[in-house]
Amino acid sequence: xxxxxxxxxxxxxxxxxxxxxxxxxxxxxxxGTKKGCNQGACGAxxxxxxxxxxxxxxxxxxxxxxxxxxxxxxxxxxxxGEGGDLHPLQQAFIEHDGFQCGYCTPGQICSAVAMAAxxxxxxxxxxxxxxxxxxxxxxxxxxxxxxxxxxxxxxAHNGILDAIAATFIVDDPExxxxxxxxxxx
Amino acid sequence: MTPFRYARAADPGDAIARARDGSRYLGGGTNLVDxxxxxxxxxxxxxxxxxxxxxxxxxxxxxxxxGAGVRNTALAxxxxxxxxYPMLARAILAGASAQIRNMATGGxxxxxxxxxxxxxxxxxxxxNKRVPGSGCDAxxxxxxxxxxxxxxxxxVATHPSDMAVPLVALDAVLHLRGSDGARTLPVRxxxxxxxxxPEIDTVLEPGELITAIELPALPMARNSTYRKVRDRxxxxxALVSIAAAIxxxxxxxxxxxxxxxxxxxKPWHAARAEAALIGGPATAEAFxxxxxxxxxxxxxxxxxxxxxxxxxxxxxxxxxDLAGVDA
Numbered sequence: 001x002x003x004x005x006x007x008x009x010x011x012x013x014x015x016x017x018x019x020x021x022x023x024x025x026x027x028x029x030x031x032g033t034k035k036g037c038n039q040g041a042c043g044a045x046x047x048x049x050x051x052x053x054x055x056x057x058x059x060x061x062x063x064x065x066x067x068x069x070x071x072x073x074x075x076x077x078x079x080x081g082e083g084g085d086l087h088p089l090q091q092a093f094i095e096h097d098g099f100q101c102g103y104c105t106p107g108q109i110c111s112a113v114a115m116a117a118x119x120x121x122x123x124x125x126x127x128x129x130x131x132x133x134x135x136x137x138x139x140x141x142x143x144x145x146x147x148x149x150x151x152x153x154x155x156a157h158n159g160i161l162d163a164i165a166a167t168f169i170v171d172d173p174e175x176x177x178x179x180x181x182x183x184x185x
Numbered sequence: 186m187t188p189f190r191y192a193r194a195a196d197p198g199d200a201i202a203r204a205r206d207g208s209r210y211l212g213g214g215t216n217l218v219d220x221x222x223x224x225x226x227x228x229x230x231x232x233x234x235x236x237x238x239x240x241x242x243x244x245x246x247x248x249x250x251x252g253a254g255v256r257n258t259a260l261a262x263x264x265x266x267x268x269x270y271p272m273l274a275r276a277i278l279a280g281a282s283a284q285i286r287n288m289a290t291g292g293x294x295x296x297x298x299x300x301x302x303x304x305x306x307x308x309x310x311x312x313n314k315r316v317p318g319s320g321c322d323a324x325x326x327x328x329x330x331x332x333x334x335x336x337x338x339x340x341v342a343t344h345p346s347d348m349a350v351p352l353v354a355l356d357a358v359l360h361l362r363g364s365d366g367a368r369t370l371p372v373r374x375x376x377x378x379x380x381x382x383p384e385i386d387t388v389l390e391p392g393e394l395i396t397a398i399e400l401p402a403l404p405m406a407r408n409s410t411y412r413k414v415r416d417r418x419x420x421x422x423a424l425v426s427i428a429a430a431i432x433x434x435x436x437x438x439x440x441x442x443x444x445x446x447x448x449x450x451k452p453w454h455a456a457r458a459e460a461a462l463i464g465g466p467a468t469a470e471a472f473x474x475x476x477x478x479x480x481x482x483x484x485x486x487x488x489x490x491x492x493x494x495x496x497x498x499x500x501x502x503x504x505x506d507l508a509g510v511d512a
Contacts, residue, residue, distance in 0.1 A: 016190070038222070040284075059214065123258070131271050146283055
């Protein structure tokens, strides 16, 4: 069974050395997914596998036989002949200065989309006070911890967290800038 | 990356039959793929075992049987782990990043290799773990992150796993299968000290496969935690880490479990500290005294002497928190 990328079936590479990242960029020319460190440390290559975030640089493409891959290009399904629609989180990155050079942005966005789903289902994190709680209070500390696998060398992390908060948690993140918590635990 | 063959195992028997000389089992690949890209590891074949067992089941004895293919995220998220073994959930959530926890398996986590920078530096450094007999550049080099307990003249690397530390504290048991059949092995006995053969990380036989991790029933583990001290607040390996559980009755330590990460070539069972504590008073003074006893034989290197007081204070603070006394 082939893997699918943004809904389209893709044959597996003949050479098992091909990473999922290189399959996406070099063979499918989906260059939205970025190669940063190529060793799992930066998160620029983050994509979704059946909705869960992974780093595609440490994934051998052959391991993902039969799985559904979503890249930044596939976050908003395109209507026939159309293009240019943005995911609400992409729009929020523009509005909240969630980037400077933009290299980490596709990974940040894919990562945050999956992170929002993790929050929704109550997955605890390293900073969650009560492991037995069914729901997670989405403080700014929680968002920062959950996004720690995505580095931004330009230092746009505050704008990134604002954009994520505005999209998934509160309508207006401005009062929650800097050190103040998004939601008081 | 050196060329290799790839096969997905249909079942444990198939995996073992495919595991010949020069092959390696593949879990999430988050460490092995990286090591292969750096040519530290050059397996001739990978046998993908991620599809074999990803169930978490209750045992008849009141513990949990965790398939070796369970992803780290799924293990930390499991309701029974969060409530009955919080030290394990906390350790997993303190490790790596969310993306890597989604990929990594329990079996692979245990068998990950050291992050000693000299081990990775194929171009410029000597390393007995990478090239046996070549020497160790960490001993006279930058060794701030290295071992203070159980090291040898051949190797001062530490084991990097967070998850393994609570498994040692809990005295979890591995279910193994090899060409000679099945056996069980306490996690405490899985990893070796380096001695003269730091290239050998564990006591597993060639081709032997971890099929499951069994947690014993341990009611006291409900009062347990994991504390990790590192150079940044997230996504970094431990300088020192502590997995601890304690049961106090009338001001006396009735039982205690303690294991340490970041201090040795294996996740360290702090048996001396446990022995010093059981039956004694549950006070910060007693906790500090027991922690100091654990490090009586510590042999710090040039740059890592800070780990002794850091670990001593962290043990004291964690036990005091769990026991509800002032540190």
